[in-house]
Amino acid sequence: MRERKRPEFPKRAVVTAGMPYGNKELHFGHVGGLFVHADTYARFLRDRIGKDNVIFVSGTDCYGSPIAANYRQLVEEGKITGSLEDYVRKNYEKQKEVLDKYDMNLNLYAASGLDRAGEIHKEVSEKIFNTLYEHDYLxxxxxxxxxxxxxxxxxxxxxxxxxxxxxxxxxxxxxxxxxxxxxxxxxxxxxxxxxxxxxxxxxxxxxxxxxxKLEDYTEALKGQMDYLKQHSTARKYLIKTIEEFLKQPIIYVKRKQLEDGVASLQAKLPKHTIIDEPKKPSITFIFDNLNDRDKAREVLDSMGLHFRTGKTLVPFRLSGNIDWGIKVPEKEGLDDLTFWVWPESLWAPISFTKTYLESIGEDKDEWKNWWLSEESKVYQFIGEDNIYFYGIAEMAMGLSLLGIDSKDQVDWEHVNLPHLVPNNHVLFMDKKASSSSDIKPPMAEELLDHYTAEQLRMHFLSLGLAKKSVSFMPQVYMPEEERQGPDTVLKDGNLLTNVFNRLVRSCFYTAQKYFDTKIPHGEVSEEILHLSKDAVLNYEMHMYRHDFHRIVYVLDSYIRKLNKYWVNHMKKADTDENNDLRKQVLVDAFYGVKSALTLIHPIAPTSCEMVRDYLQVSENIWNWDYIFEPISALMDDVATHELKYLEPRIDFFKKHESQFK
Ligand SMILES: [Zn+2]
CATH class of the missing domain: 2.170.220.10 (Methionyl-trna Synthetase; domain 2)
Incomplete structure (x- = not known):
């Protein structure tokens, strides 16, 4: 077999997930649209490049006017007492609790306005502001x-x-x-x-x-997009969405308003070019810069003409005047401003990384080794609505902070900006969460009354949010008469709770019955080696490209083939009472189970740990250095190694108790 080219992973990685606001508990979309994907990827990287080489952080976005407004309203309605900070803390703690229930393994889930992370975040905010100010980017x-x-x-x-x-x-x-x-x-x-x-x-x-001065970086960002198209796995719609903003300032004016013709209007406008196609209802005016566009807007306003503007970069506001925010350092007599929550939340993951490093006894300035070093990579899982902030404002500010001026030639090969993974929306029953609907979209915690965390993790990964919005249609939320066929939410979870669970149990029971509760020694067959290697390499490539739904396909196909192999050959071994064949099939099946477990581990960690416990093998089973090794490589003493005895009717991958009714 020709050796396939395998993807290269960084030596170290930071994973971040978009920050939930501090005025609510987690909605199903936070978990299903972002956190499951980020957590799965962080867990995979820990297995792939080493546990200590990955930092996964996120946290509650504490500041901002909606939070203060919600708080005031609840106080007025007599629904809560206590301070605004108490209110945010309560939501933060609840969010953290729910993430734990979903088996999210963050190194730190912090809060931008609370505790040590809040203090560090103030320092970071000040430092960033001062750097941008001193270098004339503000x-x-x-x-x-x-x-x-x-x-x-x-x-x-x-x-x-x-x-x-x-x-x-x-x-x-x-x-x-x-x-x-x-x-x-x-x-x-x-x-x-x-x-x-x-x-x-x-x-x-x-x-x-x-x-x-965000608009100064238009050309630099265009260069970045060209580079990403050639040299990265950046999602196509990410690049397309960003490029839509990297256009020259444009104004569209409806033709029918221009009774005196276009020429007389053109004479009044600053330097521009026009696109005037008689078939189109609007005439397009293209300007060299924002200043000229804004002068043109004034002219049009004064003439009472209606117009629309095109997407283009505008200066990015850093400050505001609401009290509930981090104070902006005083400069040029402006002493009563706070940071607008958006820019401040873009650098919050840096603050959280520093907080985490300090908490494990490291120098918090080590953050640079994680965020800037060429050996490291930052992966940010974000919602599609936030591409402007992460993909444009953050990247440009990143360049400024690295000392790269907007006019500089950027060496993209060596500028290590975060890699964005934007997910589309998970719609509830085909509707956007914000739209009105008879059925209220569930909170993340409620779903756990009906499904296990692992069933939901499998389902959300299978949705394919890389390309389009997908509907989440849990049958338990449908009216009785609309429930037809099997619950789609359980489809991919069933692969684990039914097919794989049965296969693993069969391996144990067979070993107990015929082989003294031991895994028999023997060479794994070519067929199973080949099948496993293929699954591992496909999985690895899809993980590298963050194509999570394809990972679920790979697992589905692999596990079903293993199961079929088991069923067909074991039946023959039993019929013929052929113990050699039985032994070979068991050797093969344990190898397949071992390989599949490593692949499932980032998705269903708790159940996988239970199987490991029964296999009595070391934690190296999760380590990709051992991915192609035989199971004996994970045993302390191959000669005496015994499995833990599996009692009848024990499940490794469990269904939710409500599903047994
Ligand atoms: Zn809009």
Missing amino acids: VKMSTPQFYDPDFKVLLNGRQVVGKCPIDGCQSDKAYADECALGHMYMPNELIDPKSVLSGKKPELRDVTNWYY
């Missing part, structure tokens, strides 16, 4: 912010709703400067703004904030 800008004259307050981002100004946007909600689909714009661009306090159109007041 700009102080007065921009209009919404103000509600009835309530006499400046409104925060979420207190204003309207329509997204980005051409073609399908979002159902848009806030002061971002829409529900993650488009960014300036507040004065929002269409039909309404204050959620008074319900009236708010006024605009100028407020001064710090902005990061």
Whole structure:
């Protein structure tokens, strides 16, 4: 057999999962859309490159106006007492508890505003701000912010709703400067703004904030996309989504408004080019820079013309004026600003890595060896709506912090920015979680009343969120009359609880009955060696590419073939009373079970540990250095090695108790 090229993994790795907000418990989508994938990958890497070479961190996103607003509302309704911090802490602890119930093995699940991680995060935030400021990547800008004259307050981002100004946007909600689909714009661009306090159109007041000069990095980011297309496993839709933002500033004006013709309008606008196709209802005006586009917007506004803007990079706001946030270092007399929660949450995983390193007695400055070293790689599992923040704002700021200027030629071969793994949404019963529906989407914890953590882990991995949104349709949440056929959520879990569980048990019972509770010695057959190697190499490649649903296919095919091999040959051995054949099949089956266990371990760790305990083999069974070794390589003393006795009717991979009714 020709040797296949195997993927290369880094020496060290950091895995992060998008941070849940501190105003809620975990929703099924947090677990099913992100954490299961991140945890499976982190567990795989620990097996593949060594337990001590992987740090998996995430945490509660503590700050931000929605959290403060929810808190105030609950206090007003008399539903909670205590401080805002108490409220966030309660949610943080609940999130942590639920992640534990799902067998998530994070090195640290922290909170950006609490305890030691909160302290370190303040230091990191200050340091990053000062570095960006000192190297002239920040700009102080007065921009209009919404103000509600009835309530006499400046409104925060979420207190204003309207329509997204980005051409073609399908979002159902848009806030002061971002829409529900993650488009960014300036507040004065929002269409039909309404204050959620008074319900009236708010006024605009100028407020001064710090902005990061994100738009300067447009060309650099284009270069990064070209590099990623050639040299990485970055998902295609990630690159496509990012590239949509890397366009020149554009304004679309409906042709029918221009009674005096295009030429008279063109004369009033700053330097631009136009695309004027008679068949299209809009004329496209392309500008060299944001400044010119904004001058053009003023001209169009003054003429009373309607228009839409195209996606383009705009300065990225770093600060805001809500109290519940980390204080921004005072510069140039601006002394009452706090960090906007988005930028601060982008560097929170660095703060968490430092916190973790300190907690295990290492120097927290070692974080650089994990985040920046060429021997290391950072993998960030994020939601599709957050690509703008992680894929654009974070990458550009990363370049700035590395001292790479926007005009510099970037050597992408040696600039080690995080690798993003964006997942699409898991929809509940074909609907987005935010949309109204008769059936309320379940919280992550509730699902465990009906399914085991391992059944759900298998199912969520099988959904294929790498390409498109997929519906999650647990039968227990459907009305009785709509429940047809088997529960789709159990399909992939059944592979473990039925097929594989039966095979493992059969191996043990056969060893107990015919071979003194020992694994017989012997050469594994070519057929099984070949089958196993193929499964291992396919699995490894899919893991490398974060194609989790393909991993589930590989396991399905492999385990079913092993099982078929067992059933066919054992039947013949029993019929012929052929103990040599029985021995050979058992040798082969134990080898297959051993290989499959290593592959299943990142997904169903608790059950796999139970099998290991009964096999009485060392933890090296999880270590990929042993992936092709015979099972005897895992025994202390091959001559005397005995299995742990398996009583009748014991299951390794268990169903949920509710499934026995
Ligand atoms: Zn939008």
